[in-house]
Amino acid sequence: MTAVLRSELLKLRTTRTIGGITIGLLGLVLLLTLLGGLVQKEADLLDRKNQFGLLATGSLAVAFAAIVGVMAVTNEFRHGTIRPTLLAAPKRTQLVVAKVVASALVGLVLGAVSIGLSFTLGRLILHWRGIPFLLDRNDVALVLAGGVGASALWAAFGAGVGAAARNQVGAIVGLLVWLLVAENIIFGLLPSYGRYLPGQAANALTQIDTRHQLAVLPGTLLFLAYVLAVGAAGAFVTERRDVS
Amino acid sequence: MSSGPVVSVEGLTKRFGSLVAVDDLSFELAPGTITGFLGPNGAGKTTTLRMLLGLAEPTRGSALLFGRRYRELDRAPHRVGAVLEATDFHPGRRGRDHLRTLAYAARVPVGRVDELLRLVELEGAGRRRVKGYSLGMRQRLALAAALLGDPELLVLDEPANGLDPEGVRWLRDFLRAFAAEGKTVFVSSHVLAEVAQTVDRVAIITKGRLVTLSPLGELTSRVAGAVRVRTPTREVLETALGRAGLQSSRLDGDGLHVAGADTHAVGELAAAQGIVLHELVQEAASLEDVFLELTGGNAA
Numbered sequence: 001m002t003a004v005l006r007s008e009l010l011k012l013r014t015t016r017t018i019g020g021i022t023i024g025l026l027g028l029v030l031l032l033t034l035l036g037g038l039v040q041k042e043a044d045l046l047d048r049k050n051q052f053g054l055l056a057t058g059s060l061a062v063a064f065a066a067i068v069g070v071m072a073v074t075n076e077f078r079h080g081t082i083r084p085t086l087l088a089a090p091k092r093t094q095l096v097v098a099k100v101v102a103s104a105l106v107g108l109v110l111g112a113v114s115i116g117l118s119f120t121l122g123r124l125i126l127h128w129r130g131i132p133f134l135l136d137r138n139d140v141a142l143v144l145a146g147g148v149g150a151s152a153l154w155a156a157f158g159a160g161v162g163a164a165a166r167n168q169v170g171a172i173v174g175l176l177v178w179l180l181v182a183e184n185i186i187f188g189l190l191p192s193y194g195r196y197l198p199g200q201a202a203n204a205l206t207q208i209d210t211r212h213q214l215a216v217l218p219g220t221l222l223f224l225a226y227v228l229a230v231g232a233a234g235a236f237v238t239e240r241r242d243v244s
Numbered sequence: 245m246s247s248g249p250v251v252s253v254e255g256l257t258k259r260f261g262s263l264v265a266v267d268d269l270s271f272e273l274a275p276g277t278i279t280g281f282l283g284p285n286g287a288g289k290t291t292t293l294r295m296l297l298g299l300a301e302p303t304r305g306s307a308l309l310f311g312r313r314y315r316e317l318d319r320a321p322h323r324v325g326a327v328l329e330a331t332d333f334h335p336g337r338r339g340r341d342h343l344r345t346l347a348y349a350a351r352v353p354v355g356r357v358d359e360l361l362r363l364v365e366l367e368g369a370g371r372r373r374v375k376g377y378s379l380g381m382r383q384r385l386a387l388a389a390a391l392l393g394d395p396e397l398l399v400l401d402e403p404a405n406g407l408d409p410e411g412v413r414w415l416r417d418f419l420r421a422f423a424a425e426g427k428t429v430f431v432s433s434h435v436l437a438e439v440a441q442t443v444d445r446v447a448i449i450t451k452g453r454l455v456t457l458s459p460l461g462e463l464t465s466r467v468a469g470a471v472r473v474r475t476p477t478r479e480v481l482e483t484a485l486g487r488a489g490l491q492s493s494r495l496d497g498d499g500l501h502v503a504g505a506d507t508h509a510v511g512e513l514a515a516a517q518g519i520v521l522h523e524l525v526q527e528a529a530s531l532e533d534v535f536l537e538l539t540g541g542n543a544a
Contacts (some may be wrong), residue, residue: 003348003349003350003351004348004349006348007345007346008348009335010341010344010345010348011345014338014341014342014344014345014520015334015336015337016336017336020337038299076333079332079333079334079335080329080331080332081332081333081334081342082331082332083299083328083329084332084346084347084386084389085346086298086299086390087297087320087321087324087325087326087390088321088346088349088350088389089349089350090298090314090315090317090320091315092315137504241301242294242299242300242301243294243299244294244299244300
């Protein structure tokens with residue numbers, strides 16, 4: 001298991017994909033944190049929820065992390081490396097688990113640098129503008145641990161989706177359409193049911209005071225269950241389907 | 245090393261919907277042999293190899309390596325090395341890194357990677373990204389990946405595709421040296437000439453069925469060859485051949501093509517009749533003819 005995991009981590013480190021994604025993510029977080037911190041009115045930033053949002057800008061790492069996870073699997077099918085990979089590591093469930101774990105570790109790092117940037121920059125901006133800091137220790141813990149944890153879990157989720165779908169474009173488009181469009185429509189129409197959908201459950205880790213949102217612990221556990229379910233589906237499909 | 249067959253395929257069948265890609269295929273390969281797996285494109289060679297290597301599941305039958313399914317083989321990369329497609333690389337990954345990722349998964353010391361890069365003559369190129377590689381370099385990198393675990397069996401699907409004549413020769417020499425160590429090679433091709441100088445046995449399949457599995461020499465003797473002969477007294481020789489029950493047809497100038505004969509028979513016949521010969525040649529294309537005949541192809 002550790003051998004296959006090491007192999008998967010090396011795969012993620014030896015292309016330019018992660019580097020490009022990290023640069024894109026940090027650039028976007030920098031821009032959005034500066035905009036949010038400098039453009040928002042002082043009165044708006046005197047609100048706990050808005051301060052939380054500013055410091056947690058880096059939690060948009062979850063989208064990048066999910067894509068890293070999808071690509072960790074679908075790149076193998078896209079470039080045909082799945083064949084040499086399965087010859088070297090014929091135990092397929094083990095391979096999927098290694099990819100899920102490797103993606104989660106990369107997601108963790110992406111989340112850490114991204115949240116680290118927005119948290120530090122956001123606090124500096126608040127300090128510089130003389131706005132009192134309204135978040136308590138629990139809030140700070142949630143910004144940091146929630147953002148990093150969500151990013152790791154989303155990367156794992158993406159790897160499961162990638163293993164179940166195999167097709168890179170299909171998996172990425174499907175995932176984004178589901179999260180950004182379908183879930184929001186369902187949540188908007190039926191919030192009492194919609195809040196149990198994966199994306200809404202995961203929001204418990206990166207948002208506060210959203211109406212109908214699950215609390216941190218049940219939201220996290222539910223999303224973790226989704227991650228495990230999608231991973232199991234990916235392993236099931238990978239075990240059974242032929243590799244052409 | 246085990247004494248039983250290295251490869252044993254038994255009643256192997258693969259259906260894709262109504263298409264039968266591999267149809268009740270059975271054969272065995274003994275250790276230390278180099279076997280060519282031949283057939284026209286679409287004959288089911290790649291599908292057979294995919295089932296053998298655990299990438300695809302047979303619809304029926306079994307394909308075993310050292311008596312086990314590939315996916316159940318203990319330390320599989322140390323027993324079997326394979327190249328299915330020479331293009332299976334992430335273009336943005338360096339050649340050496342490609343091998344390192346596989347070495348990790350196969351539990352092979354990373355020192356072996358540099359050893360193999362030297363062997364396939366990619367020492368310098370290993371530091372470059374694969375997108376800058378020629379097809380020949382990719383073939384060699386894929387071969388290096390197959391050799392990581394120092395396997396006893398090497399399975400190669402169309403390894404000569406895209407190689408220049410020098411590369412084909414390099415591959416031939418390599419495979420011979422590999423087999424000389426008592427190891428086994430199973431190499432597919434749709435062109436007999438590519439492997440004729442390398443293999444000692446051929447398994448020929450067409451439309452998913454095994455046509456023959458025999459030593460290369462036996463295959464050529466299956467069809468009597470043909471002889472090309474030139475003589476200033478063609479009519480006399482024609483008559484003599486006809487009396488001896490040999491069919492001949494006229495070639496340009498003063499030549500004759502004698503089917504189903506060898507040079508001994510035609511030469512002795514001519515000598516007995518006192519006929520002067522200017523040329524007496526065994527037609528060597530017969531191997532390809534056998535292949536085309538057995539696979540139902542047309543001589544192009």
